[in-house]
Amino acid sequence: MVHISKKGQLMPESPIRKLVPYAEEAKKRGIRVYHLNIGQPDIETPEVALNAIKNYDHKVVEYSHSAGMLSLREKLVEYYRTVNIDLNPGEIIVGTGASEAILFSFQSIMDPGDEVIIPEPFYANYNGFAVNSGIRVKPIISSIETGFALPPIEDFEKNITDKTKAILVCNPNNPTGYLYTKEEMESLRDIVKRHDLFLIADEVYREFTYDGKKQYSAMYLKGIEENVILIDSVSKRYSACGVRLGWMASKNRELIATALKFAQARLSPPTFGQVAAEAAVDTPDEYFVKVKKEYLARRNAVVEGINRIEGAFCPKPAGAFYVVARLPIDDSDKFCRWLLEDFDFEGQTVMLAPASGFYSTPGKGKDEVRISYVLKVDDLKASIRVLNEALKVYPGRK
Amino acid sequence: MVHISKKGQLMPESPIRKLVPYAEEAKKRGIRVYHLNIGQPDIETPEVALNAIKNYDHKVVEYSHSAGMLSLREKLVEYYRTVNIDLNPGEIIVGTGASEAILFSFQSIMDPGDEVIIPEPFYANYNGFAVNSGIRVKPIISSIETGFALPPIEDFEKNITDKTKAILVCNPNNPTGYLYTKEEMESLRDIVKRHDLFLIADEVYREFTYDGKKQYSAMYLKGIEENVILIDSVSKRYSACGVRLGWMASKNRELIATALKFAQARLSPPTFGQVAAEAAVDTPDEYFVKVKKEYLARRNAVVEGINRIEGAFCPKPAGAFYVVARLPIDDSDKFCRWLLEDFDFEGQTVMLAPASGFYSTPGKGKDEVRISYVLKVDDLKASIRVLNEALKVYPGRK
Numbered sequence: 001m002v003h004i005s006k007k008g009q010l011m012p013e014s015p016i017r018k019l020v021p022y023a024e025e026a027k028k029r030g031i032r033v034y035h036l037n038i039g040q041p042d043i044e045t046p047e048v049a050l051n052a053i054k055n056y057d058h059k060v061v062e063y064s065h066s067a068g069m070l071s072l073r074e075k076l077v078e079y080y081r082t083v084n085i086d087l088n089p090g091e092i093i094v095g096t097g098a099s100e101a102i103l104f105s106f107q108s109i110m111d112p113g114d115e116v117i118i119p120e121p122f123y124a125n126y127n128g129f130a131v132n133s134g135i136r137v138k139p140i141i142s143s144i145e146t147g148f149a150l151p152p153i154e155d156f157e158k159n160i161t162d163k164t165k166a167i168l169v170c171n172p173n174n175p176t177g178y179l180y181t182k183e184e185m186e187s188l189r190d191i192v193k194r195h196d197l198f199l200i201a202d203e204v205y206r207e208f209t210y211d212g213k214k215q216y217s218a219m220y221l222k223g224i225e226e227n228v229i230l231i232d233s234v235s236k237r238y239s240a241c242g243v244r245l246g247w248m249a250s251k252n253r254e255l256i257a258t259a260l261k262f263a264q265a266r267l268s269p270p271t272f273g274q275v276a277a278e279a280a281v282d283t284p285d286e287y288f289v290k291v292k293k294e295y296l297a298r299r300n301a302v303v304e305g306i307n308r309i310e311g312a313f314c315p316k317p318a319g320a321f322y323v324v325a326r327l328p329i330d331d332s333d334k335f336c337r338w339l340l341e342d343f344d345f346e347g348q349t350v351m352l353a354p355a356s357g358f359y360s361t362p363g364k365g366k367d368e369v370r371i372s373y374v375l376k377v378d379d380l381k382a383s384i385r386v387l388n389e390a391l392k393v394y395p396g397r398k
Numbered sequence: 399m400v401h402i403s404k405k406g407q408l409m410p411e412s413p414i415r416k417l418v419p420y421a422e423e424a425k426k427r428g429i430r431v432y433h434l435n436i437g438q439p440d441i442e443t444p445e446v447a448l449n450a451i452k453n454y455d456h457k458v459v460e461y462s463h464s465a466g467m468l469s470l471r472e473k474l475v476e477y478y479r480t481v482n483i484d485l486n487p488g489e490i491i492v493g494t495g496a497s498e499a500i501l502f503s504f505q506s507i508m509d510p511g512d513e514v515i516i517p518e519p520f521y522a523n524y525n526g527f528a529v530n531s532g533i534r535v536k537p538i539i540s541s542i543e544t545g546f547a548l549p550p551i552e553d554f555e556k557n558i559t560d561k562t563k564a565i566l567v568c569n570p571n572n573p574t575g576y577l578y579t580k581e582e583m584e585s586l587r588d589i590v591k592r593h594d595l596f597l598i599a600d601e602v603y604r605e606f607t608y609d610g611k612k613q614y615s616a617m618y619l620k621g622i623e624e625n626v627i628l629i630d631s632v633s634k635r636y637s638a639c640g641v642r643l644g645w646m647a648s649k650n651r652e653l654i655a656t657a658l659k660f661a662q663a664r665l666s667p668p669t670f671g672q673v674a675a676e677a678a679v680d681t682p683d684e685y686f687v688k689v690k691k692e693y694l695a696r697r698n699a700v701v702e703g704i705n706r707i708e709g710a711f712c713p714k715p716a717g718a719f720y721v722v723a724r725l726p727i728d729d730s731d732k733f734c735r736w737l738l739e740d741f742d743f744e745g746q747t748v749m750l751a752p753a754s755g756f757y758s759t760p761g762k763g764k765d766e767v768r769i770s771y772v773l774k775v776d777d778l779k780a781s782i783r784v785l786n787e788a789l790k791v792y793p794g795r796k
Contacts, residue, residue: 002596002625003563008506008656017464017662044457053670054452059442061640061674066415096494096642099664108406112510112532128663134510134532165401198400227400242459242669244494258406264415265526266497271640272451272670276459 010131015124015357022340023351031344034375034383037336037351039174041321041374043239043291045276052279053272061271066263068094068247069271072278076247079281083206085219085230091249093259094269098204098233098246099125105229105248106133108258109198115163116200119151121324121358121365123174123202138164139360144326144368147315148176150184156191166198166229167191172205172215172319175358175370177299179209179319182216189221198255199224202231204246205320207288210296213318225251234273236321238280239291245273295321298373298380305384306371309391311398321373324355324365330396332356332369338394345389348382367398408529413522413755420738421749429742432781434769435734435749437572439719441637441689441772443674450677451670459669464661466492466645467669470676474645477679481604483617483628489647491657492667496602496631496644497523503627503646504531506656507596513561514598517549519722519756519763521572521600536562537758542724542766545713546574548582554589564596564627565589570603570613570717573756573768575697577607577717580614587619596653597622600629602644603718605686608694611716623649632671634719636678637689643671693719696771696778703782704769707789709796719771722753722763728794730754730767736792743787746780765796 016038023033067073073089080087095101110116112134118126120139130137140155142148156167167188171180180188192199201218209215218228233246250256263269299316302323306314311328329335332354339349355368373380391397414436421431465471471487478485493499508514510532516524518537528535538553540546554565565586569578578586590597599616607613616626631644648654661667697714700721704712709726727733730752737747753766771778789795 002594002650002653003507004652004656005505005507005509005512007509008659011656011659011663013659014464014662038461040461042458045459050454050457050459053454056448056451060440061443061448061638063436063438063639066412096498096668097664100494103664107403107530109401109403111403111405114403125663125665128659132505132660132663196400240459241461242666244666244668252400254402255400258402258409261406261409261411261526262530264412265409265523265530266495266501267523268640268642270494270642270668270671272674273668276670 007131007134012124012127012131016353019336019340019351022337026340026349030347032348033340034348034350034379034386036371036375036383037353039236039322039372039374040241041236041239042376043294045240046238046280046283046287048282049238049240049276049280052275056272056275064268064271064274066268067260068092068269069274069278072274075278075281083217085217087249091251091256092247093256093263094245094247094274095263096269097235097244098202098231101231101246101248102126102129103132104259104262105200105231106130106135107262108255110135110165113163114165115161116166116168117156117159117164118168120360121175121355123170124357126168127360137360141361141364144313144315144324147317148173148178148324150180150187153187153191160195164195164197166200168200168202170202172208174205174320175322175355176324177317177320177322179213179215179317185216185218185221189224192227193224196227198227198229200229200231204231204233204236207237208292208295208321209319210299211318215319229255234277234280238283240276240280243273243276244270245277295373297377299323301377301380302371302373302384305381309388323371323373324368325371326368328391328398329367329394330398331366334396335394336369339390343390345386348386350383350386405529405532410522410525410529414751417734417738417749420735424738424747428745430746431738432746432748432773432777432784434773434781435751437634437720437770437772438639439634439637439772440774441692443638444636444678444681444685446680447636447638447674447678450673454670454673462666462669462672464666465658466490466667467672467676470672473676473679481615483615485647489649489654490645491654491661492643492645492672493661494667495633495642496600496629499629499644499646500524500527501530502657502660503598503629504528504533505660506653508533508563511561512563513559514564514566515554515557515562516566518758519573519753521568522755524566525758535758539759539762542711542713542722545715546571546576546722548578548585551585551589558593562593562595564598566598566600568600570606572603572718573720573753574722575715575718575720577611577613577715583614583616583619587622590625591622595625596627597625598627598629602629602631602634605635606690606693606719607717608697609716613717627653632675632678636681638674638678641671641674642668643675693771695775697721699775699778700769700771700782703779707786721769721771722766723769724766726789726796727765727792728796729764732794733792734767737788741788743784746784748781748784
């Protein structure tokens with residue numbers, strides 16, 4: 001038999017997508033499935049972005065610059081000015097989604113065997129990118145009791161070896177929704193500086209903050225300008241996941257020059273995604289006012305709803321559009337599958353993401369699920385009701 | 399100083415793009431630069447593809463299936479039927495360009511240290527993808543004297559070790575334009591079968607064949623169905639490089655399941671590229687008749703023009719839109735830079751790709767250049783005239 005790579009065997013299956021066949025079966029049985037499992041918002045993509053695509057009038061869809069069209073990078077610089085981040089177009093490398101930007105970052109700073117420290121639970125695909133790059137994720141456990149605040153900095157310190165090349169944080173966080181404070185970011189600055197590590201900051205949910213709080217970007221940190229790699233994307237900000245347009249930004253010229261070589265090998269990022277992204281920067285402020293108001297109402301509906309369920313607990317995070325909730329269950333993988341295979345309440349069920357897929361420490365997250373609040377408030381309320389009924393009869397209830 | 403990876407240091411600079419700054423300088427001096435250096439056709443993208451983009455009417459640009467939209471994969475199956483290749487949608491994984499499809503293939507079948515054999519000169523970015531994946535390219539030299547025909551199969555045999563996992567061929571070939579014969583493909587089938595290797599066949603130039611010849615796909619080969627990985631793309635076929643839409647196809651289920659995990663980690667390929675690609679399959683036949691006629695005239699103009707230059711030699715390949723020509727020069731890297739920095743003829747110069755970048759054996763290709771015939775015949779003739787004049791005065795002329 002021809003040879004499948006070890007790397008390929010090690011690649012994790014997506015914790016979100018592995019339940020998809022069961023959801024499809026449930027739908028075939030006529031059951032309505034509420035999808036709270038994936039970060040695909042139902043919010044409309046801004047018209048200004050869709051119109052730019054409609055108005056594309058080139059006769060040949062050509063390669064663009066490997067780092068992305070200059071006009072797009074200039075526009076991104078303009079966007080960053082509005083959030084008090086000073087960048088120039090030469091400090092940005094556009095990728096096919098933040099996904100590619102993360103891969104470029106990992107590959108530019110780490111060789112096989114090197115390590116990146118990430119507070120867990122973390123965005124499951126970081127694992128995939130790590131396996132892809134042959135590097136190791138060292139997880140530092142954050143706790144639901146503290147609402148998934150940054151773990152004590154000593155926990156990071158203890159895990160730094162000569163293989164450690166970077167710390168990665170997602171802020172606001174996927175999957176927890178936690179918004180890191182200025183003080184937490186500064187403690188990361190100190191440790192990164194002390195050990196001369198990169199700080200990879202995935203800030204794709206920057207705009208989605210609630211309760212009057214604002215995101216404190218890694219780009220605001222003084223004295224580690226050469227260490228910060230910013231990861232960003234239009235997917236969530238403008239509800240445009242399908243355009244596959246993200247980027248990395250850094251003041252570190254050597255890093256950018258290196259990442260550009262990876263970018264050149266694949267020629268260029270997608271033209272239409274770039275056109276949409278460039279236009280999206282001009283999305284009117286009212287759009288965000290409306291969207292944030294909507295997400296806030298959803299978050300409140302989910303958090304309050306879950307906390308009313310006996311034995312369940314959900315912190316009230318200040319960012320993104322996810323929560324990780326603790327449920328009175330034996331095993332979230334089993335529970336999430338059971339919801340789709342063996343349960344319905346008045347012809348309805350819910351699809352959740354088992355939190356185990358967001359931990360790399362074995363056994364963690366077994367009584368936790370991630371919920372994306374990407375549905376309308378009424379549907380969320382209906383989902384929580386279904387979840388409540390499910391927990392009354394789930395055989396693995398604790 | 400923070401750490402740049404060894405991999406990042408090893409990543410090759412694009413042999414095509416490294417001359418770009420010199421071309422820009424030349425333009426600033428008012429010189430007209432004929433771009434024969436890059437495979438960016440001037441042919442118009444089919445209207446049917448551009449119209450599909452204009453008519454996109456979804457309100458939310460959502461993630462698609464990680465393997466690509468089912469409707470696109472079904473359409474590709476339809477396309478393959480027209481070239482007598484039998485595939486089903488589950489055997490196709492859509493990527494962001496053939497670039498990503500090649501990366502998925504490399505990563506799914508090779509671990510760091512493993513080897514892939516490729517006849518050289520070869521498409522330079524294979525090197526980048528290899529470094530990216532930590533694998534090694536073993537080049538087998540093909541010769542300009544034979545028009546870059548497949549090297550003797552013994553040369554492959556000699557280079558197979560227990561690290562060898564695949565042979566890769568690009569057919570029709572970039573950079574040489576060579577079209578492999580049925581017999582050559584069958585000799586590859588035999589060696590692949592004997593050693594149970596994968597045969598990665600990059601067939602993105604399938605339609606561009608001349609002199610009444612037709613491409614013989616690796617998918618036609620009997621008895622190695624589990625070994626063949628087809629790489630394909632809309633970039634060249636429909637002159638739509640910027641949409642970044644390619645794919646891999648294979649009858650090997652284990653391979654497809656593995657590649658899908660890499661695809662899932664990056665969520666999905668670009669939606670608009672998929673929309674354009676799906677529509678492009680319906681491009682009317684007249685489009686290709688016209689395009690092929692155009693490319694044929696261009697090939698003839700280039701080949702005949704170069705062969706009229708004293709001391710120069712250019713084979714007459716039957717495919718793609720490239721030739722590799724031998725020029726009476728000391729060093730093609732120096733020559734191509736000199737053309738941009740120190741030369742003009744009546745205010746014009748040409749930008750060529752030094753062939754050295756398409757070889758991985760050091761020192762090879764020093765008197766060869768790759769020419770992409772992606773300009774109109776009159777411009778090509780003017781370019782050849784400029785090249786002729788340049789060779790009269792180039793200080794490194796041999």
